[in-house]
Each structure stands twice: as C-alpha cells, then as structure tokens.
Amino acid sequence: MPLLHSSFYRFTPMADPTAFAEWLRERGAALGLGGVMLVAEEGLSAAIAGEADAVHTFEAELQAQAGLADLHFKHNTCERRPFSRFKVSVKREIVAFGIPGVSGDATDTHVSPHQFRELLADPATFVLDNRNSFEFKLGRFRGAIDPGVAHFRDFPAYVEAHRDEWQGKTVAMYCTGGIRCEKTAAWMQQRGLKVAQLDGGILNFLEAFPDAAADWEGECYVFDKRIAIDAAGRETGTTAEAVFSDPADAWRLARARRLDPEDGKA
Known part of the structure; x- marks a missing residue:
C-alpha cells in the first residue's frame, strides 16, 4: 500500500519548544509515523511519512495547536518508508541562515x-x-x-x-x-x-x-x-x-x- 509523505513548516512563536517536542514524539510514535521534525522558539519544520490515515490524523492534531491552524501540508505518495525512525529535535533555529x-x-x-x-x-x-x-x-x-x-x-x-x-x-x-x-x-x-x-x-x-x-x-x-x-x-x-x-x-x-x-x- 502506498504511503503518504507530508512536509510542512511554520514560523510562529513557540513558548515551550521542549514540551512541544515531547508531545510530538509521543503522537508520532503512537501513530506509527517516521520523520524528522525541528522545533525552535521561532516555529517548526518537518517531513513525515506513514499510512495516509495516520498522517492526516497527525496533521489535524497539529492544526489544533496554538499558532498552527493555517499550517499547509505538501503531499506526495511513496512506495517505501522514507524514514527509518521518528526524530524530533529542539534547535536554536528551524533553519540556520x-x-x-x-x-x-x-x-x-x-x-x-x-x-x-x-x-x-x-x-x-x-x-x-x-x-x-x-x-x-x-x-x-x-x-x-x-x-x-x-x-x-x-x-x-x-x-x-x-x-x-x-x-x-x-x-x-x-x-x-x-x-x-x-x-x-x-x-x-x-x-x-x-x-x-x-x-x-x-x-x-x-x-x-x-x-x-x-x-x-x-x-x-x-x-x-x-x-x-x-x-x-x-x-x-x-x-x-x-x-x-x-x-x-x-x-x-x-x-x-x-x-x-x-x-x-x-
């Protein structure tokens, strides 16, 4: 069965990046997702993949969080898992310029x-x-x-x-x-x-x-x-x-x- 890949980011103030990262780890693991997510005080950036229903559930839960209601997801399908694990890291910036x-x-x-x-x-x-x-x-x-x-x-x-x-x-x-x-x-x-x-x-x-x-x-x-x-x-x-x-x-x-x-x- 094809898997769904979703990538997204949002620049929005994060009051407690560490606590948010822990919540992301728990939800990603519970839904059987793979991916890489970066969280910082300036926002979040991520690419995830998994069964389509699981990805859509995770996306909906993200949009329910403060500052993320208008989060836009870019999708494509894939035949094999793009990620071996689900990793969430807290960084100083989500992209270092x-x-x-x-x-x-x-x-x-x-x-x-x-x-x-x-x-x-x-x-x-x-x-x-x-x-x-x-x-x-x-x-x-x-x-x-x-x-x-x-x-x-x-x-x-x-x-x-x-x-x-x-x-x-x-x-x-x-x-x-x-x-x-x-x-x-x-x-x-x-x-x-x-x-x-x-x-x-x-x-x-x-x-x-x-x-x-x-x-x-x-x-x-x-x-x-x-x-x-x-x-x-x-x-x-x-x-x-x-x-x-x-x-x-x-x-x-x-x-x-x-x-x-x-x-x-x-």
Missing part, C-alpha cells in the same frame, strides 16, 4: 505556483535557485541561476555580489519546500531587492501541476531515503552515491547512507 536577527516574516513576497510559472515565462525575471549546488545539478527550473554555494550560509555573499545587477528587477526565488526562502526573502527585502518566492517551494509546484515537467528539468533532491523524485513526485531510483560523487561531499554521502540502514529495518 547565518545572519542574526533575520526572521521568516516576509509574507508579502510569496507567489503561488501559477504566478511563479508566469514569472518563469518572463525574460526580465531573474530565476534564482536558493539551494546548494549539488541540488541544482540534479534538477532545476528552466532558466534558473545556480548561485554555486556549498552551504546555505554562503548564500548571502552571492546575493551581495549581484545586488546592484538585480536592482529594479524581480528575483523569482525557490527552494525545496519553501523554508530556506522565508529567511532569504526577508533579508533580501531589507537589502532593497524585489523578491518573489515560490510559496511552498518546488514540492508545492510539482503537486500543483500535472505538467510540471514543462518547467522543471531533472530531479528534485529530497532529504530522506528516496533521495530524489521526478516532476510527478515519484521516486526515481537515483542513489546517494550518484548525487554525492564529489569527495568534498563525503560527509553528505555518509549522512544519506545513515537514512537507509543496511539491515533494511524501516
């Missing part, structure tokens, strides 16, 4: 998948990939620019180097699920740039369009045992070894292998 004081509150920069598709067709738009280079090489939106960064924290330096070139033009930006763009867009706005971030990221775009392959080239790297999905949201069979062939990415390869233990337990 590297610049103090930047929060994910630039909501006026969001554009829908349909609006983003229109921007892709506009030759005056700069389409900027807000991910690491290994992700860009695997797949990208047509016409997108690779910032050539190895870590998310390197992204601001790239933006600063091109800020004058982009003044007065729209920078259409995207990442996997949208969370990296939240902080980047807020900071870029502060730097005087006009930003249009794809709401919900690549995953939301692929879910929105049956013909997403018209705009999405290649595969999308996902941070679980599937490794990569195609424009229809299907696991491709691409291996971690194929993605992380550069010796500099040996640590990423080791991390990916830990997601899929050789003993086959899932």
Whole structure:
C-alpha cells in the first residue's frame, strides 16, 4: 500500500519548544509515523511519512495547536518508508541562515505556483535557485541561476555580489519546500531587492501541476531515503552515491547512507 509523505513548516512563536517536542514524539510514535521534525522558539519544520490515515490524523492534531491552524501540508505518495525512525529535535533555529536577527516574516513576497510559472515565462525575471549546488545539478527550473554555494550560509555573499545587477528587477526565488526562502526573502527585502518566492517551494509546484515537467528539468533532491523524485513526485531510483560523487561531499554521502540502514529495518 502506498504511503503518504507530508512536509510542512511554520514560523510562529513557540513558548515551550521542549514540551512541544515531547508531545510530538509521543503522537508520532503512537501513530506509527517516521520523520524528522525541528522545533525552535521561532516555529517548526518537518517531513513525515506513514499510512495516509495516520498522517492526516497527525496533521489535524497539529492544526489544533496554538499558532498552527493555517499550517499547509505538501503531499506526495511513496512506495517505501522514507524514514527509518521518528526524530524530533529542539534547535536554536528551524533553519540556520547565518545572519542574526533575520526572521521568516516576509509574507508579502510569496507567489503561488501559477504566478511563479508566469514569472518563469518572463525574460526580465531573474530565476534564482536558493539551494546548494549539488541540488541544482540534479534538477532545476528552466532558466534558473545556480548561485554555486556549498552551504546555505554562503548564500548571502552571492546575493551581495549581484545586488546592484538585480536592482529594479524581480528575483523569482525557490527552494525545496519553501523554508530556506522565508529567511532569504526577508533579508533580501531589507537589502532593497524585489523578491518573489515560490510559496511552498518546488514540492508545492510539482503537486500543483500535472505538467510540471514543462518547467522543471531533472530531479528534485529530497532529504530522506528516496533521495530524489521526478516532476510527478515519484521516486526515481537515483542513489546517494550518484548525487554525492564529489569527495568534498563525503560527509553528505555518509549522512544519506545513515537514512537507509543496511539491515533494511524501516
């Protein structure tokens, strides 16, 4: 039976991240879910998977919590379990940008998948990939620019180097699920740039369009045992070894292998 994968995040004040994390662990275990969840004072970020009924139950329970009523979930089906365990961690930030004081509150920069598709067709738009280079090489939106960064924290330096070139033009930006763009867009706005971030990221775009392959080239790297999905949201069979062939990415390869233990337990 196909399993349901759900990814989501929300920037909202968390009064007691530790207590909330414990509740998440209890509910995830009770429902037989697998996944990775990050909780911080600024909000939560997660990717989970399991039987569809269990996932929907967990989502409904989350939306009943303070500040999470409008939580948006991005779904796709999978044939095998993407996660071997259910892990909830308490962090200082749910996404580390590297610049103090930047929060994910630039909501006026969001554009829908349909609006983003229109921007892709506009030759005056700069389409900027807000991910690491290994992700860009695997797949990208047509016409997108690779910032050539190895870590998310390197992204601001790239933006600063091109800020004058982009003044007065729209920078259409995207990442996997949208969370990296939240902080980047807020900071870029502060730097005087006009930003249009794809709401919900690549995953939301692929879910929105049956013909997403018209705009999405290649595969999308996902941070679980599937490794990569195609424009229809299907696991491709691409291996971690194929993605992380550069010796500099040996640590990423080791991390990916830990997601899929050789003993086959899932």
